[in-house]
Amino acid sequence: MEQLEAYVGKLMETAKLPGAFIGIAKAGEHVYTKGFGYRDAEEQAEVTLDTVFGIGSITKSFTCVAIMQLQEAGKLSVNDPVVQYLPEFRTKDAESSKRITIAHLMSHTSGMPSMPTLYFAMRRSMEIDPALQESDRNFDLTAHEPIDTYEQLMAFIAELDVEQLGEPGTEFSYSNDGYALLGAIIERVSGQTYESYLKEHLLDPAGMGHTVFLTLDLGDYENITTLYTSKKTEEGKVVFAAPLWWDAPAMRAAGFLKSTGRDMLAYAEIFRTGGKVGETRILSEKSVQQMIGNYAGLEPARHYGFGFMVTPQFRGGTLIEHGGALKGIAAQLCILPEEKITCIVLTNLDGAPSAELLGATINTAQSLPVDEPIAIYPDYPVAADTLQDFLGEYRSGEGEMVQVSSGETGLVVTFAGADYPLRSVGADAFSFQMPTGLEKWIRFVRDEAGQVSRVAFHFRQLIKQSKEA
Template sequence: MKRHEWEGVYETYVQNLLDEFQVPGAIVAVAKDGELFYERTFGYRDREDGTPINLDTVFGIGSITKSFTCLAIMQLQEEGKLSVNDPVVKYLPEFRTPDEAHTKAITIHHFMTHTLGLPPLPSLIPAMQRSLEADPTAEELLKQFAEYGNEPIDTFEQLMAYIGELKFELLGPPGTQFSYSNDAFGLLGTIVERVSGQSYESYIQEQILQPLGMDRSVFHVEELGENDNVAMLYTPKVKEGVRQVLRAPVWWDSPSMRAAGFLKASSRDMLRYAELYRTGGSSHGATIISKESVAQMVEPHARIDSVRSYGYGLGIVPFSEGHTLIQHTGGIKGVTAQMFIVPEAGLTGILLTNVDDAPITDLTLGLLNSLFGRPLDTQYAAFAEYEVPLAGLEQYQGTYQSGEGDQVSIRLDEAEGKLVLVMGETELSLRPIGEDAFLFTRRNIDTPVHFVRDPEGVIKRFALFSRQLPKVEAGA
């Protein structure tokens, strides 16, 4: 492949970020009109052994798995075996929420768009518990969630029973509030199983991976054979204020939530997969799904914030004039990943790393800006100034916490006349961009956030990183 003018500047930018975050290994691969256009590896798949990365190195892809799950649902819809507008209780009669009428109103569509009305719940940790107990690096995480019980969630039925017994406040009627839900996608896997008559994993293998020739894509790396070009896992730990990236070879797994984020794949395979959304359902001679179903998947069904929307297992972002960015990120221990498609430009891409908390958004935006001939730090969107009187800012103060363990606080800096978002040791200024809407800038990336009110106009939740965190304590 010939070198492009932008490559040197972009690769220096990438290397600086990877050095800052101590990322052991990464690969960036882009195809244009179905042909490999750019490929670059950084670091190693195993830092200690110094083993290189290539297009066939298998990494975790985390929540990019969610698009595979939605693709399976769309295939079953094309076969007439279900409709995305069916109520989920038609297939999951055991599923319950705190409100029976609400439960009956939830459809498969609401599961696929994270609009079922559930806040972030603590179920993912017990769903991964058996693998966490085998991982010395997960000891602190298990302690953090000990208050929620120590019973593993191994089956779909146990997951539904667990959710049914939890006490929580629903976000609003189905279809009205977006909040990212691993639980919904775990249970979409249940629907795939019950409708198809085979396990979720075997369905994905036989109906998607095999037809596309994705022979380096598995749910369990053991299927690939010993020492078979699989990325070693790493995780960051902060000790006495110093960030260290530790070798952490145990893969986390969850039998009840594999449909939410546990597929592993190579870059070559992921480019094959991304082609489906560029072409309208075909890749490398195989037609997996109809153009109509792809169009339904990439329609912006739910609004996440002032910039981003969500289709079916895929995020939708306006990008440049006349271009739409279809994308999804993935992150779990030892995994940070992002897939993107810009159909109008014929572009598909995949970025994979072997550590959690890698700066994947920065790497991807820098790549897209390079491909489109824009300055590296160009943002997805520009926002006009919006004034909020100092007295109006007071109502946002408080502590917000989710069932997934995330906790942040919002305080008012009266001297500066602005809100400050506090996440652990990090403090970030919030700039108003609209009614109840703000943004913060970290590492030159603008991130929109917003507050959610109840019908009486009282601030109830804070929407951060696609999740709504309930307010648990009022501010000063």
């Protein structure tokens, strides 16, 4: 493990990451569990197997487990239309909304574009967070009243003047709103709150005693990380404590669980074993297989299932994974069922290189060099006279923005204040390399007239705003 620990130490130093946890289990037995750095840098409190971190959007797979349980109980089908349970749900295209199924929400293929809902759902916690004043975030929280309930969430979506990306089931674009709606469906169908349903039917049966939505529910338990965020200064990146946890009662189903390395390795067993944690069955094997089915292509070798990204031909087996990110959170979970391997990475700084840490962890678990690429994108010829098609600015409703421009040797993508040369890897598809060496993939989307109108970036489809001047 020396190679992994040296790699982790170097990455943490470069990222100024205060604390992290890495866990590897094989056949359900812990083979490597180690805390790095501190859960509280000021107090020099160390990270352990039982330190509580945020897991962000890894919560989405928990939400899908709940939906699959309700399907097994005969209370719904994932192929049912959403309006069967949420009759007040509609988008600008009311007729298209009626064709959106529960499965479309689970696989991010509803056709709904990214919306600003999450910020207004988090508004009450964000506006009392002093760290927000120091950070580089500049979202206008006053543009809408707080969204506190599922009813307010659906009313907000109905009011938005946004175009569907396509017919339900045809276009993948990551949607926190869709998962919030799944939380509402779970409440309507089960007759109990989303949070209590998850506790009763998943967290407690799986023995996940330190997995909660609110740290207050942990009582006097002290092994909880402090959250950290960063800002850019003339001296460079400055990391500082930002201890207030953001919350969004109407969108908890999209990404607000907190958990520990021990609990998450237990949770991963569901997908390694075909539905069980120890001797306790959480899901049927059929439901687990349905969760990792192919419902939307992400990249040439990777697809989205229900709450998970899946690479079905990964080094001779299957890679099931998902990440999570929010203020003070960057986490990654993976399962390699054929090799009986599960891995968890938890960190306490947003923007931390959690995907790189997971890659190194997977490589270590498979006895490979830590820096072995997880995904490889071969070069693909592109005609120079077509490059101008991709130029322009692209934005999402969640505030993401990328600029594609011409560089000295080809296209350049700019986001978060940094430039990255693009390399052609497919028809209208490119990759770029992060400073850590991680390769990222983006794909441009053309409209019916053949004009580039969107870019699939960070799993969302961003809308083209203008062509580069």
